[in-house]
Amino acid sequence: xxxxxxxxxxxxxxxxxxxxxxxxxxxxxxxxxxxxxxxxxxxxxxxxxxxxxxxxxxxxxxxxxxxxxxxxxxxxxxxxxxxxxxxxxxxxxxxxxxxxxxxxxxxxxxxxxxxxxxxxxxxxxxxxxxxxxxxxxxxxxxxxxxxxxxxxxxxxxxxxxxxxxxxxxxxxxxxxxxxxxxxxxxxxxxxxxxxxxxxxxxxxxxxxxxxxxxxxxxxxxxxxxxxxxxxxxxxxxxxxxxxxxxxxxxxxxxxxxxxxxxxxxxxxxxxxxxxxxxxxxxxxxxxxxxxxxxxxxxxxxxxxxxxxxxxxxxxxxxxxxxxxxxxxxxxxxxxxxxxxxxxxxxxxxxxxxxxxxxxxxxxxxxxxxxxxxxxxxxxxxxxxxxxxxxxxxxxxxxxxxxxxxxxxxxxxxxxxxxxxxxxxxxxxxxxxxxxxxxxxxxxxxxxxxxxxxxxxxxxxxxxxxxxxxxxxxxxxxxxxxxxxxxxxxxxxxxxxxxxxxxxxxx
Amino acid sequence: xxxxxxxxxxxxxxxxxxxxxxxxxxxxxxxxxxxxxxxxxxxxxxxxxxxxxxxxxxxxxxxxxxxxxxxxxxxxxxxxxxxxxxxxxxxxxxxxxxxxxxxxxxxxxxxxxxxxxxxxxxxxxxxxxxxxxxxxxxxxxxxxxxxxxxxxxxxxxxxxxxxxxxxxxxxxxxxxxxxxxxxxxxxxxxxxxxxxxxxxxxxxxxxxxxxxxxxxxxxxxxxxxxxxxxxxxxxxxxxxxxxxxxxxxxxxxxxxxxxxxxxxxxxxxxxxxxxxxxxxxxxxxxxxxxxxxxxxxxxxxxxxxxxxxxxxxxxxxxxxxxxxxxxxxxxxxxxxxxxxxxxxxxxxxxxxxxxxxxxxxxxxxxxxxxxxxxxxxxxxxxxxxxxxxxxxx
Numbered sequence: 016x017x018x019x020x021x022x023x024x025x026x027x028x029x030x031x032x033x034x035x036x037x038x039x040x041x042x043x044x045x046x047x048x049x050x051x052x053x054x055x056x057x058x059x060x061x062x063x064x065x066x067x068x069x070x071x072x073x074x075x076x077x078x079x080x081x082x083x084x085x086x087x088x089x090x091x092x093x094x095x096x097x098x099x100x101x102x103x104x105x106x107x108x109x110x111x112x113x114x115x116x117x118x119x120x121x122x123x124x125x126x127x128x129x130x131x132x133x134x135x136x137x138x139x140x141x142x143x144x145x146x147x148x149x150x151x152x153x154x155x156x157x158x159x160x161x162x163x164x165x166x167x168x169x170x171x172x173x174x175x176x177x178x179x180x181x182x183x184x185x186x187x188x189x190x191x192x193x194x195x196x197x198x199x200x201x202x203x204x205x206x207x208x209x210x211x212x213x214x215x216x217x218x219x220x221x222x223x224x225x226x227x228x229x230x231x232x233x234x235x236x237x238x239x240x241x242x243x244x245x246x247x248x249x250x251x252x253x254x255x256x257x258x259x260x261x262x263x264x265x266x267x268x269x270x271x272x273x274x275x276x277x278x279x280x281x282x283x284x285x286x287x288x289x290x291x292x293x294x295x296x297x298x299x300x301x302x303x304x305x306x307x308x309x310x311x312x313x314x315x316x317x318x319x320x321x322x323x324x325x326x327x328x329x330x331x332x333x334x335x336x337x338x339x340x341x342x343x344x345x346x347x348x349x350x351x352x353x354x355x356x357x358x359x360x361x362x363x364x365x366x367x368x369x370x371x372x373x374x375x376x377x378x379x380x381x382x383x384x385x386x387x388x389x390x391x392x393x394x395x396x397x398x399x400x401x402x403x404x405x406x407x408x409x410x411x412x413x414x415x416x417x418x419x420x421x422x423x424x425x426x427x428x429x430x431x432x433x434x435x436x437x438x439x440x441x442x443x444x445x446x447x448x449x450x451x452x453x454x455x456x457x458x459x460x461x462x463x464x465x466x467x468x469x470x471x472x473x474x475x476x477x478x479x480x481x482x483x484x485x486x487x488x489x490x491x492x493x494x495x496x497x498x499x500x501x502x503x504x505x506x507x508x509x510x511x512x513x514x515x516x517x518x519x520x521x
Numbered sequence: 522x523x524x525x526x527x528x529x530x531x532x533x534x535x536x537x538x539x540x541x542x543x544x545x546x547x548x549x550x551x552x553x554x555x556x557x558x559x560x561x562x563x564x565x566x567x568x569x570x571x572x573x574x575x576x577x578x579x580x581x582x583x584x585x586x587x588x589x590x591x592x593x594x595x596x597x598x599x600x601x602x603x604x605x606x607x608x609x610x611x612x613x614x615x616x617x618x619x620x621x622x623x624x625x626x627x628x629x630x631x632x633x634x635x636x637x638x639x640x641x642x643x644x645x646x647x648x649x650x651x652x653x654x655x656x657x658x659x660x661x662x663x664x665x666x667x668x669x670x671x672x673x674x675x676x677x678x679x680x681x682x683x684x685x686x687x688x689x690x691x692x693x694x695x696x697x698x699x700x701x702x703x704x705x706x707x708x709x710x711x712x713x714x715x716x717x718x719x720x721x722x723x724x725x726x727x728x729x730x731x732x733x734x735x736x737x738x739x740x741x742x743x744x745x746x747x748x749x750x751x752x753x754x755x756x757x758x759x760x761x762x763x764x765x766x767x768x769x770x771x772x773x774x775x776x777x778x779x780x781x782x783x784x785x786x787x788x789x790x791x792x793x794x795x796x797x798x799x800x801x802x803x804x805x806x807x808x809x810x811x812x813x814x815x816x817x818x819x820x821x822x823x824x825x826x827x828x829x830x831x832x833x834x835x836x837x838x839x840x841x842x843x844x845x846x847x848x849x850x851x852x853x854x855x856x857x858x859x860x861x862x863x864x865x866x867x868x869x870x871x872x873x874x875x876x877x878x879x880x881x882x883x884x885x886x887x888x889x890x891x892x893x894x895x896x897x898x899x900x901x902x903x904x905x906x907x908x909x910x911x912x913x914x
């Protein structure tokens with residue numbers, strides 16, 4: 016693919032050519048895309064797909080797949096992000112192209128480790144399962160054919176010969192063998208998930224799969240192909256990574272936070288220092304609550320804790336002056352010399368507010384960042400309690416926070432399944448007495464914001480002014496150019512100056 | 522005009538990349554043996570005198586050089602799909618013997634296992650080249666050698682074993698077979714095979730309803746509500762055959778009354794399956810690198826030779842008449858003496874080694890050679906097909 020640094024150029028194709036490119040609303044991504052795409056579009060596509068896949072993951076944990084709620088929420092997200100999912104009367108070319116290219120971009124980012132691959136394959140499979148399930152019957156055969164899947168629908172005579180056996184083998188078919196729908200004949204090894212549980216009729220090395228069960232096969236095929244493709248991609252990755260424009264993007268894409276950065280909310284100064292203690296028990300996420308408690312008890316926090324908690328406080332509205340006062344007061348209680356504080360610690364606080372050094376206005380850490388980086392050690396209180404606490408210890412903490420036992424086991428189950436942020440969402444729901452927190456947690460400041468919203472009855476907050484999931488353009492004056500909002504959030508995730516990033520990309 | 526593209530008769534280095542393992546005296550175990558050719562293998566065997574010889578996978582490199590290969594590059598690539606059926610896995614349902622012992626009364630379990638498994642491998646999975654071998658003591662092995670099968674992944678192998686499994690649970694599980702309402706054709710066909718042997722095997726030879734101690738085990742497999750009536754019924758009859766009829770009638774009666782408990786033919790089949798259906802060891806079959814005893818090797822404890830079993834005569838196979846190494850040696854001596862008398866000269870080594878065909882091993886060797894011939898024909902057929910496709914005109 017070619018990357019142009021300038022404005023994005025839309026491919027202009029004649030209508031029937033456009034439709035021929037993408038004949039279906041879903042695909043197996045067998046062919047890589049060709050053509051040109053701008054760097055900006057490259058990032059947008061990638062970030063949008065990461066958002067989509069994260070939603071898929073979240074929904075998959077919160078709802079049973081295939082239920083109405085799951086389906087409608089997933090459809091809403093697909094529509095919002097403008098990805099293809101179902102045939103409509105509108106021009107399907109753009110959403111399908113977006114789907115195609117973004118998938119291949121993410122392959123570059125997610126092929127790099129076993130964990131990343133597993134995650135990527137799982138979400139892409141769930142996405143495909145959904146799209147396939149809403150595909151109308153008459154489109155299925157043509158889709159399968161176009162995807163070069165070796166699925167041969169058997170003739171009526173063949174069906175009649177084996178009807179009893181096929182019906183007796185497939186739990187998905189009812190009792191009476193009346194009006195059997197299409198049956199596909201495929202090599203048995205491709206129907207692994209079906210034949211291992213004796214859920215399909217086998218004859219002479221072939222599985223006779225009724226239409227209802229074809230999804231399992233399709234997904235198996237997809238998983239196998241994608242798995243192989245990712246292995247191949249990983250091998251050719253060094254060549255891609257040597258392209259300096261792409262290297263920083265790809266390295267951080269899988270860890271990137273794609274939501275609001277919570278650095279300037281226009282609420283600076285709205286919090287007073289004496290509110291913090293009560294806020295910490297009512298509105299802080301557990302990670303910050305434990306940091307605050309440790310600070311109050313020990314009159315000290317190590318560097319990792321100061322960074323995580325300090326930036327969080329900035330995000331909830333503490334000004335630089337307030338922050339300096341806050342930390343100094345507490346450290347002095349720990350018998351620290353005020354001069355030592357001024358010399359050693361205040362510089363760092365001013366630095367994180369962008370008043371020293373290269374004057375980067377550092378943004379509060381997202382959940383991803385807290386979970387994945389800077390693992391806490393002995394004597395540390397930072398990190399994510401759901402990720403970094405030993406389960407027994409976590410149970411005790413939750414008991415101390417007065418979470419009911421049923422809630423605790425739900426949370427611990429989620430932790431066991433490595434769904435740390437969803438566990439924190441559950442915690443939010445329990446402590447705020449709501450059934451559905453109504454948001455997808457990805458940032459500690461988001462927790463705080465949503466908590467305040469509920470506790471203040473939602474009166475002070477206007478509905479349209481805040482959308483936690485979409486990145487907002489920064490109103491800051493430092494930028495000379497007019498970057499897209501996506502680059503903003505990317506640069507904050509990288510803790511880089513936007514100018515530095517653009518230099519890298521040129 | 523281009524000619525037919527030459528296709529290899531044999532995959533390059535297939536034999537050289539095959540792993541063998543030897544178990545020597547005092548249980549010294551040597552893995553990753555490999556050889557250049559038959560002669561090298563023979564020489565090494567004569568030199569080391571292994572007590573056991575196992576065959577493993579075909580690897581990416583010569584196994585005896587695996588230490589020189591870059592980490593992660595030495596991989597098992599192909600292996601026959603194998604099954605191991607061991608009589609000790611049936612100790613909970615056979616009354617005549619236990620652990621390493623076998624007798625003619627329980628050998629029927631192996632007969633049934635071979636029929637059931639072989640039918641499925643052939644008719645359901647379409648596997649053409651299946652070699653069944655007596656393990657030398659208390660079980661049988663199956664080697665599936667189709668070319669495509671050798672390349673199957675571990676996941677698919679596990680799936681095949683799962684498909685073939687019906688008896689689930691260890692010592693702590695009383696009822697090990699649970700049938701769903703819908704009976705899969707594999708299960709139906711297996712039950713039909715068992716039916717042919719059940720009366721003689723279970724009701725006569727094993728006598729599973731002989732006395733209270735033995736029939737209590739069967740009663741543990743039926744719903745509680747039936748047990749009292751069955752106890753009484755069994756007391757009134759005098760042998761297993763009668764009691765089994767009584768059991769069937771009682772079950773049928775209950776089916777008409779109770780919709781909740783599992784009854785009807787399902788219950789009867791579940792009992793039959795628990796007592797007769799094959800029990801496979803998944804670990805043997807799923808690993809591509811798993812080693813298995815070589816056919817024709819000598820069993821160190823019994824001296825019996827692991828001979829192939831004639832699939833046309835499974836019911837007649839008798840493990841107790843399988844030749845032992847001593848009996849073969851004896852036969853060879855007799856032949857050699859006879860030949861000396863007839864030819865008046867000392868038979869040379871070459872002559873002697875071919876004499877195994879004159880011993881009781883002969884019919885077994887014939888089975889093996891037939892098997893190999895079929896495998897060869899198959900391969901030639903495949904090659905012809907491939908070269909037809911590649912023909913240039």
